Structures are given as C-alpha cells and as structure tokens.
Amino acid sequence: MSNFDFSPLYRSAIGFDRLVRLLETNQGQVNGSYPSYNVELVSENKYRISISVAGFSENELEITAHDNLLIVKGKHINEKRERNYLYQGITERNFERKFQLAEYIQIKDVHLENGLLSINLERIVPETLKPRRIEIK
Numbered sequence: 001m002s003n004f005d006f007s008p009l010y011r012s013a014i015g016f017d018r019l020v021r022l023l024e025t026n027q028g029q030v031n032g033s034y035p036s037y038n039v040e041l042v043s044e045n046k047y048r049i050s051i052s053v054a055g056f057s058e059n060e061l062e063i064t065a066h067d068n069l070l071i072v073k074g075k076h077i078n079e080k081r082e083r084n085y086l087y088q089g090i091t092e093r094n095f096e097r098k099f100q101l102a103e104y105i106q107i108k109d110v111h112l113e114n115g116l117l118s119i120n121l122e123r124i125v126p127e128t129l130k131p132r133r134i135e136i137k
Contacts, residue, residue, distance in 0.1 A: 035074070035095055045123040046108075049099060054115035055092050061117065065107055070099040072117070 037051040053061060053074055062073040075094045101121070108120040 034091055034093070035097065037097065042120075047105070047121040047123075049119040049121065051097065051117045051119075052115060053112070053117045055090065058112055061112070063107075063110060063119065065101075068101045068103065068105070070101055070107070070119070072097045072099075072119075 035052045037049060040048040040050065042048050049070075051072060056074045056076070060075055060077055062071075062075070064071045064073075073094075073096045076092065102123070104123050104125050105121050106124055108122050110120070111118045
C-alpha cells in the first residue's frame with residue numbers, strides 16, 4: 001500500500017482535521033485480517049458488527065467503548081497448552097480490533113453464538129438536532 005500526503009487537506013478543509021488525522025492513523029496500521037469481521041447495515045439507523053471469535057469463550061473477550069472508539073479484545077486465559085499439531089489452520093492468537101464509531105452511535109447489545117460475536121449498534125440522534133418544521137404566523 002502506498003502512502004498518501006494529506007497535508008493539502010489541512011489548508012482547504014476547515015473543521016475536518018479530525019477526519020484527516022484518522023485517515024493518517026489508519027493508513028499505516030497493519031492490523032491484518034485477524035479476526036475476520038462483517039459490518040452490516042440492518043436498517044437506516046441500525047448496524048451490526050459480527051466478529052469471528054472461534055476458540056474464545058465469553059470470559060476471554062473484552063469489549064470497551066470510549067468516546068467514539070469501540071475496542072474488542074480477545075485474550076486466551078490458558079495460553080500454556082502444549083499440543084502436537086500435524087496441521088494448524090485455526091489461528092488461536094490474541095487480538096485487539098478497533099472500530100471508529102460515528103457520532104450518536106450507541107451499543108445496544110452483544111451476543112456470542114456459534115463462534116460469532118455480534119455487536120448491535122444504533123444511531124440515536126437527539127431531538128434537538130433533528131430537523132423540525134417551523135410554522136409561519
């Protein structure tokens with residue numbers, strides 16, 4: 001992947017400096033594809049993140065949300081298992097996956113079923129920010 005210079009955007013995009021910094025930060029991030037995940041649009045304001053966490057139990061997963069950042073960590077408790085694999089195709093390493101959330105996105109619920117961690121999200125815009133019709137008197 002080639003690197004891009006975002007400095008011209010600082011001159012012409014007023015108020016978007018946070019977005020440019022986000023692009024710069026994620027550009028050099030080599031998180032790989034482990035664990036694999038899907039981001040699904042369920043309805044207009046509802047989303048679902050599904051993460052493949054085969055081999056992890058509930059107590060080995062940690063989900064935290066701070067500001068607009070969602071962090072999902074998986075850490076095996078008993079890492080000192082000695083096994084003699086003839087072939088190992090299932091990765092069992094620890095992971096940390098970060099998701100940048102837009103404003104007003106809230107986590108509604110989390111489910112772990114059949115090796116899939118599903119995180120349901122919803123955009124809830126405050127009433128004061130929704131458009132309203134003003135009558136002429």
